Amino acid sequence: MFTDTSSSTTVYLLTERDSILAPVCKQLAVFGFEVIPFDHATALLAAMHGKAPFAVIVDGETPGLDLDFHVPLIKRLAKGPLFLSSVGEPVSRQIALLRLGVTDFVARPLPLQKLVARLDELLDQRRPEPFRVLVVDDSESMLRWLDKVLRGAGMEVFKTRSPLDVLLLMERHRPEIIILDVYMPECSGDEMAHIIRQQPRYDGIPIIFFSTEVSRNKQLVARSMGGDDFLVKDTPPDELVTAVSITCERYRRLRQWMTRDSLTLLLNHSTLVEQLEQAVQVCQRNREHLTFAMIDIDHFKSVNDQYGHLTGDHVIQSLARMLRHTAPTQALIGRYGGEEFGIALPGIAPVLASRYIDAVRQQFKAFPQSGNETVFSSTFSAGVSTLAAGMTTQQLMENADLALYQAKRNGRNQVVLFNEAEHHAPPVTPGRRIDDPPGR
Incomplete structure (x- = not known):
């Protein structure tokens, strides 16, 4: 159930052996990428005939490299x-190389954190989640047509004939765009858009009005009530799909900047707490399991002191990446602050959730970290709590924090499941201790 969902990723690197880019092999390996170096374009091309890599990084300073000749062959x-790593290529030259096949330009030396973030972004694009669309129209035939067109384009569609159900459906399905008819018997589309915009958490969700209205003035009036676009109902299917896709993609990018931690790409603190509160409400209402875990990297200050803050960032990123690529799809994962993480697992019983967190703990401990030309291992401690009837979000988080504190007191490098009767419980991994003093 909790297996690594990421596919194997191989990166080919073209650079001379003693180049300042050579260390990128070890650096990217820390984040789970297999990097194979080549010091000549001919060797790179020969390897690509046998196995196409996930990505190629080309050092523009590699001896014998003719970008105008080799880039089209590589592409x-x-x-x-x-990726092309170079120093100060003028814009005209970048445009020419873009036309030849270069997709990304990176500085020299490579900005590792930005490169890893970009590679992870490209990985996510390779297995994209379908856009979630909420369609509201009082015509059953129009709903069926929209459903057929949008689902045919790979989107996830939720539909209703009643605009009064919109807020409930938004809470339940978290759509990324709303397609809203303007003229409906219960209320007009612009009135419903105005109501949606009064909800702070829905203020940024795109709304496209979809109507027979052709008066430009009336279209603009409707948009002034909270709409982002206006399409008439004779819009061809391919144009509709394109408009929805462009709007959803822009919304996702903007939302990522607003809700994600820039270092780890996980949810930031405020977004994690906000989404956890929503999950608590849903699970309480439906009487479903909800488990929450607090994770803290052990002795992180010592890592920063001994190896430097850049290495500390790499350690944080490596754990974040493990969590992102191993957690079930419904998980909410965030950087709680500093070296601390929070992960909510709706629908997962506490024992199963504890086993999953412990599996990540073992994987993280075995993962080779590197700093100052040395290899070391890092560990984390975790506290796990489960939602009980009548429990608030704050109580759920406090219980996880108490269990985390107990894990630290027990010697770190272990997972503790909160026990209300005892205020702590035996670690999930009994007997595992680190010979150092207790405390965070």
Whole structure:
């Protein structure tokens, strides 16, 4: 159930052996990428004939490299992105290289954190989640047509004939766009858009009005009530799909900047708490399991002191990446602050959730970290709590924090499941201790 869902990723690196880019092999390996270096374009092309990599990084300073000749050949064999690392290429030259096949330009030396973030973004694009669309129209035939067109384009569609159900459906399905008819018997589309915009958490969700109205003035009046676009109902299917896709993609990007931690790409603190509160309400109402875990990297200050803050960032990123790529799809994962993480698992019983967190703990401990030309391992401690009837979000989080504190007192590098009767419980991994003093 809790297995690594990421596919194997191989990155080919073209650079001379003693280049300042050579260390990127070890650096990217820390984040789970297999990096294979080549010091000549011919060797790179030969390898690509046998196995196409996920991405190719080309050092523009590699001896014998002719970008105008080799880039088209590399791009022809590459199925993924082609990065070019160079120094100060003028815009005109970048445009020319873009036309030849370069997809990304990166500085020299490589900005590792930005490169990993970009590679992770491209990985996510390779297995994209379908856009979630809420369609509201009082015509059953129009709902069926929209459902057929949008589902045919790979989108997830939720539909209703009653605009009065919109807020309930938004809470239940978390759509990324709303397609709203303007003229409906219960209320007009612009009135419903105005109501939606009064809800702070829904203020940014795109709304497209979809109507027979052709008067430009009336369309603009409707948009002034909270709509982002206006399409008439004779819009061709391909144009409708394109408009919805562009709007959803822009919304996702903007939302990522607003809700994600820039270092880890996980939910930021405020967004994690907000979404956890929503999950608590849903699980309480439906009487479903909800487990919450607090994770804290052990002795993180020592990592920063001994290896530097850049290495500390790499340790944080490596754990974040493990959580992102191993958690079930319904999980809410966030960077709680500093070296601390929170993960909510709706629908997962506490024992199963504890086993999953412990599996990540073992994987993280075995993961080779590197700093100052040395390899070391890092560990974390975790506290797990489960939602009980009548419990608030704050109580759920406090219980997880108490269990985390108990894990630290027990010697770290373990997972503790909160027990209300005892205020602590034996660790999930009994007997595992680290020979150092207690405390965070």
